Amino acid sequence: MKPLLTALFLLLLLSGNRPQAPATAWIRINQLGYLPQGSKVAVWCSKGTGTVASWELVNVASGEVVERGPAGKAFGAYGPFAQTYRLNFSRCTRPGSYVLRAGGAVSPAFRIGDDVYRGTADFCLRYMRQQRTGFNPFLNDSCHTRDGYTLYGSEDGLPDSTYVDVVGGWHDASDYLQYSTTSANATAHLLLAWRDFPQVFADEKSANGLPGANGVADVLDEARWGLDWLLKMHPRAGWMFNQIADDRDHISMRMPGLDSQYGRGHERPVYFVNGQPQQRGKFLNNTTGTTSTAAKFASAFALGSLLYRNTDTAYSALLYQKTNSAYAFAHRRLGATQTASVKAPYIYAEDNWTDDLELATALLYRLEGARPPAANPRPALFLPHRQLPR
Numbered sequence: 001m002k003p004l005l006t007a008l009f010l011l012l013l014l015s016g017n018r019p020q021a022p023a024t025a026w027i028r029i030n031q032l033g034y035l036p037q038g039s040k041v042a043v044w045c046s047k048g049t050g051t052v053a054s055w056e057l058v059n060v061a062s063g064e065v066v067e068r069g070p071a072g073k074a075f076g077a078y079g080p081f082a083q084t085y086r087l088n089f090s091r092c093t094r095p096g097s098y099v100l101r102a103g104g105a106v107s108p109a110f111r112i113g114d115d116v117y118r119g120t121a122d123f124c125l126r127y128m129r130q131q132r133t134g135f136n137p138f139l140n141d142s143c144h145t146r147d148g149y150t151l152y153g154s155e156d157g158l159p160d161s162t163y164v165d166v167v168g169g170w171h172d173a174s175d176y177l178q179y180s181t182t183s184a185n186a187t188a189h190l191l192l193a194w195r196d197f198p199q200v201f202a203d204e205k206s207a208n209g210l211p212g213a214n215g216v217a218d219v220l221d222e223a224r225w226g227l228d229w230l231l232k233m234h235p236r237a238g239w240m241f242n243q244i245a246d247d248r249d250h251i252s253m254r255m256p257g258l259d260s261q262y263g264r265g266h267e268r269p270v271y272f273v274n275g276q277p278q279q280r281g282k283f284l285n286n287t288t289g290t291t292s293t294a295a296k297f298a299s300a301f302a303l304g305s306l307l308y309r310n311t312d313t314a315y316s317a318l319l320y321q322k323t324n325s326a327y328a329f330a331h332r333r334l335g336a337t338q339t340a341s342v343k344a345p346y347i348y349a350e351d352n353w354t355d356d357l358e359l360a361t362a363l364l365y366r367l368e369g370a371r372p373p374a375a376n377p378r379p380a381l382f383l384p385h386r387q388l389p390r
Contacts, residue, residue, distance in 0.1 A: 024046055024047050024048050025044065025046035025047075025048070025050070025103050025104055025105040026045055026105055027044050027101075027105045029042045029110045030042075031108070031110065032116050032120060033110050033112060033117075034110065034112050034116065035113075035116060036093040036094070036095060036113065037093060039090050040089045040090045040092060040112070041088050042055075042089070044084065044086075044087055045078065045083070045085075046081060046082060046083045046105075047080065048082060048083065050103060050104075051074060051083070051103075052085045052087075052102050053070070054068055054102065055071055055087045055100055055102040056100070057089055057099075058098060058099050058100070058101060059097070060096075060097040060099060060109050061096070066092070066098070067092045069087075069091075071102060071103075072085060072086060072087075072088065073085075085103075087102055095111075095112050095113045095114070096111070096112060096113075097110070097111050098112065117200075121193070122201060122218055125218055128222050131170040131172075131173075132169075132171075132209060133147075133167065133168060133169055134168045134169075135208055135209075136209075137205075137208060137209030137210050139256070139257075141257060143176075143255075143256035143257040143259065144176065144244075144256060144259060144266070145266070146266040147165075147244050147268050148164065148166055148244055148245075148267050148268040148270040149161045149162065149163055149267050150162045150163075150164055150269075150270050150272060151269050151272065152272040152274050152278055153239065153274070155274065156238050156239060156272070156274070158239060164235070164270055165232060166232045166244060166270055168225065168228055168232060169183050169230075169244075170183055170186070170225075170226070170229075175249045176249050176256055176259055177245045178245060179242070179339055179348060180230070180240075180241060180243060180296070181242070181293050181296055181339070181350065183229065184226075184230055184293070184297050184299070184300045187304075188299050188300045188303055190222055191223045193219060194220055194223065195306075195307060198217065201217040202217070202218060205218045205221060206221070207225075209221070209225075223304070226300070227300065227304045230297055230301070230322075231322060234325070234329070237325040237328070239272070240272070240290070240294055240329050242271045242272065242337060242339060242340070243340065244268050245261075245268040245269060246269060246271075247344055248261045248262060273293055273294065275333030275335060275337065276333075278338075278340040279340045280340060280345050281341055281342070281345045285341075285349070286336075286338055286349065286351065287335070287336065288335030288336050289332075289333040289334045289336060289337065289353065290329055290330060290332045290334075290335070291331070291333070291334050291335055291337070291357055292335075292353035292356045294329040294330035294332070295326075295353065295357045295360040296356050297322070297326035297329075298324075298326040298327040299356070301319045301323040301326055302363035302364050302367045303363060304316075305319035305320040306363075306366065320367065323363075326360075327360055330356075330357060330360065334353065336350045338350055338351075
């Protein structure tokens with residue numbers, strides 16, 4: 001009996017280690033899950049040319065097939081796949097954990113439930129807090145506290161290498177560059193998210209990003225972090241800055257508090273928005289004007305002024321003033337502002353500005369309409385829509 005048991009054990013061991021055939025088909029699902037009454041679609045994709053006739057929805061806990069349905073028409077090739085199908089199981093509304101089976105593929109497990117999106121909006125804010133400069137709550141330490149020295153502002157009375165305080169804002173990504181164009185856009189989207197969906201955001205962090213509720217939704221804390229930095233990047237009517245640092249950042253990896261790549265200790269260059277081509281590696285970028293970046297400033301300031309008008313009137317009034325000065329700066333030289341680089345052509349190569357000016361104009365009109373005319377007369381800087389270039 002013992003030799004027989006040994007043989008069976010070896011057989012099971014060898015069969016368990018047998019190489020599996022590589023997968024040729026997959027089912028892509030919404031990894032967060034699906035709302036019971038919402039649309040529910042998964043995508044079957046294959047590197048082969050096979051067809052799929054139907055799908056099955058399987059309850060993970062019981063292993064029971066709870067629904068079946070037709071796969072529908074083939075959608076053909078997409079990306080690396082030779083064949084794809086959209087599996088629509090929207091009629092399945094019962095909460096629970098499931099997998100889909102179709103065409104020899106099994107999806108990862110997913111949930112159907114009313115709470116599948118709960119907390120996801122605030123989860124996204126973790127990345128923003130992680131990228132903060134000045135005080136960084138993720139590191140519980142400060143960085144980039146000596147930004148920075150100016151470039152390209154001489155014609156506006158700001159000689160190169162003048163020190164200006166522009167500490168704050170967010171790092172662009174895993175590097176430490178900071179761009180007004182992306183930061184103003186991010187700030188505006190945070191404000192729009194709060195304006196349209198305030199109920200999905202929680203208050204678990206203080207204004208500096210550390211744990212502790214402060215009576216303000218965390219999305220507004222993050223938006224204000226962005227607004228405060230934009231105010232520094234547009235400190236007066238004739239001055240606006242486009243970016244902090246450049247691609248010399250990529251010379252080496254280091255902790256943010258040890259950033260000293262530019263020959264001025266811990267100071268980094270701050271590039272002025274002058275509407276003219278600036279450095280791009282060995283060449284110049286294709287900047288044609290001031291409009292795209294300045295209009296993004298104006299849009300973020302206008303949204304902030306609108307949303308703070310009932311809770312922080314002084315801050316709202318400041319943002320109102322900055323909306324108009326940024327809007328005027330957008331008209332200083334109509335065109336798109338690109339970013340600058342030193343060692344390589346590593347830039348945001350924006351070449352469109354009309355959409356930015358359209359949004360700024362629409363928000364400025366809304367801002368004007370929200371304020372009593374007697375208290376806030378229309379500034380001379382504001383250009384009515386009929387005067388805008390077409």
